[in-house]
Amino acid sequence: PLVTLAEVLKEADAKGYAVGAFNCNNMEIVQAIINAAEAEGAPVIIQASQGAIKYAGLEYITALVRTAAAGTSVPVVLHLDHGTDFNQVLRCLRAGFTSVMIDGSKYPLEENIALTRRVVEIAHAMGASVEGELGRIGGTEDHISVSEREATMTDPEEARRFAAETGVDALAIAIGTAHGRYKGTPKLDFDRLAAIDRLVPTPIVLHGSSGVPDADIRRAVELGVRKINIDTDIRIAFVEATRQALAANPDEIDPRKVLGPAREAATGIIRHKMQVFGCAGRL
Ligand code: G3H
Ligand code: 13P
Numbered sequence: 650p651l652v653t654l655a656e657v658l659k660e661a662d663a664k665g666y667a668v669g670a671f672n673c674n675n676m677e678i679v680q681a682i683i684n685a686a687e688a689e690g691a692p693v694i695i696q697a698s699q700g701a702i703k704y705a706g707l708e709y710i711t712a713l714v715r716t717a718a719a720g721t722s723v724p725v726v727l728h729l730d731h732g733t734d735f736n737q738v739l740r741c742l743r744a745g746f747t748s749v750m751i752d753g754s755k756y757p758l759e760e761n762i763a764l765t766r767r768v769v770e771i772a773h774a775m776g777a778s779v780e781g782e783l784g785r786i787g788g789t790e791d792h793i794s795v796s797e798r799e800a801t802m803t804d805p806e807e808a809r810r811f812a813a814e815t816g817v818d819a820l821a822i823a824i825g826t827a828h829g830r831y832k833g834t835p836k837l838d839f840d841r842l843a844a845i846d847r848l849v850p851t852p853i854v855l856h857g858s859s860g861v862p863d864a865d866i867r868r869a870v871e872l873g874v875r876k877i878n879i880d881t882d883i884r885i886a887f888v889e890a891t892r893q894a895l896a897a898n899p900d901e902i903d904p905r906k907v908l909g910p911a912r913e914a915a916t917g918i919i920r921h922k923m924q925v926f927g928c929a930g931r932l
């Protein structure tokens with residue numbers, strides 16, 4: 650069934666694991682996420698970015714995930730990833746999303762708090778959850794130095810204030826991860842994470858988690874991360890399998906013979922992530 654983010658994170662917090670939040674753009678990826686959750690006995694967050702909604706259409710994304718959730722005993726959250734537009738957030742809530750992210754991280758603290766609080770009031774009144782973001786999670790392509798990167802990281806005291814004043818159900822923080830494919834190995838600031846977790850009772854979200862070594866992910870979960878976002882590793886598995894299917898049979902014209910293996914490959918990587926996050930076998 651469809652449930653809220655607050656519900657699955659409450660359980661995760663009580664038992665000390667993280668729930669995987671996987672980005673979807675099409676039917677095959679939605680099915681891969683659900684198949685993985687069922688195979689692993691894990692609660693799951695299916696999230697769509699504004700780009701995904703632009704690509705597939707809000708009605709299609711909503712219908713795909715609702716259909717998936719209605720046909721399974723696994724708890725499923727339908728979540729907006731990196732909502733930046735207030736009206737888009739409202740459209741998602743009206744369409745039936747059970748959770749939305751409002752990403753006000755590019756604004757000064759006061760403005761971020763005001764915008765996020767406004768979304769929390771509306772979403773909570775509609776029975777949905779909200780994720781906010783404090784600190785800037787960049788892309789791997791950003792050419793910035795270590796000291797510049799550090800300046801974009803989440804300040805623990807600001808995080809405490811942000812969580813208390815906005816009432817968000819989950820807080821995305823910047824501790825050294827980035828969106829997209831890493832060039833080297835990412836260096837996570839675990840001391841900062843520990844400091845944030847000490848001050849902030851709200852469940853913590855790690856973005857840009859593709860390509861982060863499993864051991865680092867496990868450590869982040871031990872230090873309080875409760876939602877882990879994965880997109881790029883699914884893209885890599887999906888498109889790599891597509892390429893292989895086409896290379897193995899260049900004359901193939903049946904989309905099912907190309908996208909079927911891609912769906913299988915995506916399921917495989919998602920199942921692995923669920924085991925690492927600790928959410929596997931929790932149902
Ligand atoms: O946070 C970024 C996600 O990977 C979504 O990416 O905006 O290209 O859909 P996208
Ligand atoms: P990756 O693409 O690096 O896994 O990041 C996903 C993410 O943070 C979505 O919000």
Ligand code: ZN
Nearest residue numbers: 828856857878
């Ligand atoms: Zn993100």
